[in-house]
Amino acid sequence: MFPLEIIESGAPPNEARGILILWPSTGGNARSFRIRDSELLRDGLRLIRFNPPSHGNSGGTYDPKTAITLLDEYLKGKNYLKKPLYGIGHSGGGAALLMYAQKTTFRKLFLLSPILDSVLSLKYLYESDSIEEFSRLLLLPNLSDSESPNKQILESLATPDWLVSGEVDHLSFPVKNVRIQVDSLATFLRNLFLPGFQVEFGVNEKRTDVTIFLPAEDKWFPKKQTVDFAKRNEFRFLEIPEAPDHFFSHSWLSVWKEIKSIGWD
Structure with a gap:
């Protein structure tokens, strides 16, 4: 079995009121998102930085469905699924969290330019x-x-x-x-x-509170498609004007500020 890098921080497991999962973009690294432990402790959140196969120090070759199964098994093994779940996902990671939310209840998802259709x-x-x-x-x-x-x-x-x-x-x-x-x-x-994946419509059957963040310009996925998808599913969507591209270069702290203003309740 290949090594899987999952980094935990924040509130101690037995004291955490909720579990926050961070899933990076395809080719990204969950370590790159700056979140202070002091903020996690204040909000009672246990942060799970998930680097799926072929990301960060995780081995193997990435496949969204396999990665979802691996994360699910990890959370079950830690007994974390009994606590409220929250998620932050970027690009392909955002799409994977939406797919995972079809089988597991999340209280809130915060998604940065999710790739809703890989092809x-x-x-x-x-x-x-x-x-x-x-x-x-x-x-x-x-x-x-x-x-x-x-x-x-x-x-x-x-x-x-x-x-x-x-x-x-x-x-x-x-x-x-x-x-x-x-x-x-x-x-x-x-x-x-080949053939690729699509996030199906009707993903909000579990009534998850979803916020989608969009950059000023996105060359990796058409923003209109994302906005239409958000409207159909009654998702909140916000543009981050200072985010110049799909990767939200130099603007993560602006996104994190918006996430905190929306809150965890």
């Missing part, structure tokens, strides 16, 4: 000529673009043809950089995009 996200990157932002997240360090396997990655993902053909076997090699580590890039692409 649509890639098509949107192609349409906006921004696909290289995605491709470069997968490159091996200390290699030029003209060296293998970086050359293969950039050339293979330069057009959306592979989304139609499903031909990714030639990318069956490991990738490890500061953002992501996978045993097989081909398996990673299959898990996320």
Whole structure:
């Protein structure tokens, strides 16, 4: 079994009034979100920083469904599911928390630009000529673009043809950089995009209080789709004007301020 990095902090388990799960973006790291222990203690929250497979120091190759099962097993093992659950998820992590919320009751979810449809996200990157932002997240360090396997990655993902053909076997090699580590890039692409995942409508059957945060501009997923989705499901949505992009660069503290103002009750 591969190692799984899950970092806990905040209120002691036996004293916590609620469990806050933090799920990063695909290729992100749960360690990067600044949340003070003093704030968690004040609010009585136990923070679970969840790095799913291939994120942070977790091994394996990422697959949303498998990651949800792993998190669920961990929370059951810790007896945390008996306490109120809260979640913060970014991008693909936000989508995963929405999917998890279909089977497990959350009191509140705070989602930063959730990727509601993985294939649509890639098509949107192609349409906006921004696909290289995605491709470069997968490159091996200390290699030029003209060296293998970086050359293969950039050339293979330069057009959306592979989304139609499903031909990714030639990318069956490991990738490890500061953002992501996978045993097989081909398996990673299959898990996320062939055929991909969609967050189904009607996810709010459990009446979870959901807030979606949007940046000023998002090249990774169409904001209109997200707003329409929020309206259909009666989710709260807020734009963070100082957030310049999908990654909410240099604006996490603004999001955290909004989360605290909404509160945990």
